């Protein structure tokens with residue numbers, strides 16, 4: 180199942196115990212009696228008869244990140260990186276093109292080694308032109324030797340020679356994880372890989388793979404043609420394929436006949452997980468397999484576990500299919516879908532042109548108690564703040580009934596957008612979705628930012644409250660756009676909220692790869708001191724009572740705006 184590489188056993192013996200972590204999910208082995216090493220840079224230390232301990236050898240990347248954390252702020256931003264080794268689909272629904280779009284949508288860099296060029300459309304595959312093996316090898320070497328790939332994802336590998344070349348290069352340049360989509364036949368029934376490739380996959384790639392993702396036909400072919408017609412069949416297929424060596428298996432049920440749900444079976448050698456999504460009624464399912472595998476790779480590159488990544492990927496495919504179910508591209512039976520969730524959107528006059536960190540400059544956060552105290556509606560308060568120069572609005576409504584909140588948020592969005600000011604919703608991702616707000620702001624105990632990102636899509640703004648460098652790092656890897664850091668000073672607005680002070684704020688700003696807005700007890704008297712900590716990614720201040728617990732919101736906002744302008748011009 181895995182190769183014993185003795186060189187790697189010896190250094191392991193001296194490994195301090197505190198550098199070994201016990202991992203339950205996906206790391207239970209039937210019988211492991213000694214140490215071994217897989218190509219994906221993991222060392223398993225067997226404790227017979229059933230458990231295994233995992234130690235992840237730090238990747239070059241992790242070491243570089245460590246270096247960056249230790250104060251080398253000039254080091255470049257690390258972007259999670261997936262390399263796809265696959266075929267081009269001229270119709271751009273599947274293959275390399277699907278991989279690029281999927282990774283792009285998830286916010287992960289994707290490099291491409293092209294194994295074949297297909298002439299393909301919504302009707303079928305009209306031609307395949309394989310790239311010579313030595314040139315595939317050259318592409319692999321170019322990318323792997325230079326670009327610090329996190330995860331490799333494979334799609335169409337047209338010959339056994341290509342499989343061998345790839346497995347050789349992966350041994351020379353190990354990566355964190357390998358996702359193998361054993362593409363054999365297109366959904367239109369056209370052959371994309373010869374039968375000899377099967378042996379190559381089984382012998383060379385599966386033992387190195389962290390996950391293998393066959394569809395029903397591929398699972399059947401891998402197992403010598405067994406019939407797979409039910410979820411129970413899929414379970415036993417997953418088990419048999421797992422025995423061929425991969426760490427985990429996902430048998431995809433997109434093509435399962437007569438099923439109301441799209442059910443996939445995940446097996447990690449110990450446990451089965453039945454993953455279900457509603458089956459979207461659409462012709463646009465061309466490329467779902469490639470997309471799913473790329474999303475898994477992208478999520479793993481961002482730091483998810485394999486199972487977590489599969490769940491997120493499945494949800495991505497379901498949402499994308501749902502979003503593009505009416506899309507009409509091509510005349511054939513199998514259309515592509517919209518990975519970027521945008522092509523078919525209409526009627527939305529205000530579309531954000533990417534997040535602009537300078538919008539954090541004067542960040543107004545509403546408070547229902549203060550509005551009640553002064554007898555004004557949320558939308559009047561918002562309008563006044565914008566009149567005074569607020570550059571972004573967050574609606575923070577802890578007490579309102581959901582329906583009232585949705586109505587108020589709709590009204591506020593209209594006002595904010597008429598001034599070109601973005602509107603965010605505190606905590607309530609559902610409300611943000613309901614009114615198509617510009618984004619959300621979540622705290623450490625609210626919905627995790629990576630889940631919010633999945634629900635809201637790549638365009639929306641996501642902010643996360645962070646008090647420590649670790650939380651800031653997490654927010655960045657979760658795909659947030661900015662962080663809010665505080666309390667800068669003590670505040671009565673938010674009870675039980677420890678103050679980090681200006682020193683804490685500075686520490687977080689220095690560690691954060693994202694722009695920061697300071698919050699907590701900030702007002703006319705101290706806003707300048709906050710900005711004067713002088714860290715370039717501190718983009719502004721967020722205020723609640725200094726604006727909303729005042730008789731005239733607009734004039735207080737105006738005063739704060741001009742103070743901030745002065746502070747910033749002094750810093751230049």
Ligand SMILES: Nc1ncnc2c1ncn2[C@@H]1O[C@H](COP(=O)(O)OP(=O)(O)OP(=O)(O)O)[C@@H](O)[C@H]1O
Pocket residue numbers: 273364365366393394395431432433434441442443456457458459460461464465466467468469470471493496497500
């Ligand atoms: N109509 C649908 N609605 C929701 N999910 C679907 C639908 N069709 C497929 N899926 C999901 O998409 C993923 C890919 O599954 P599928 O079995 O279609 O792979 P595939 O045949 O390799 O794809 P392709 O060859 O079209 O790229 C699975 O998670 C599956 O459950």
Ligand SMILES: Cc1ncc(CO)c(N)n1
Pocket residue numbers: 265266267268273274275297299334335362364365366371465466467468469
């Ligand atoms: C190039 C290519 N790769 C994979 C698939 C499987 O969908 C396809 N149709 N075309």
Ligand SMILES: [Mg+2]
Pocket residue numbers: 366394433434467468
């Ligand atoms: Mg399919």
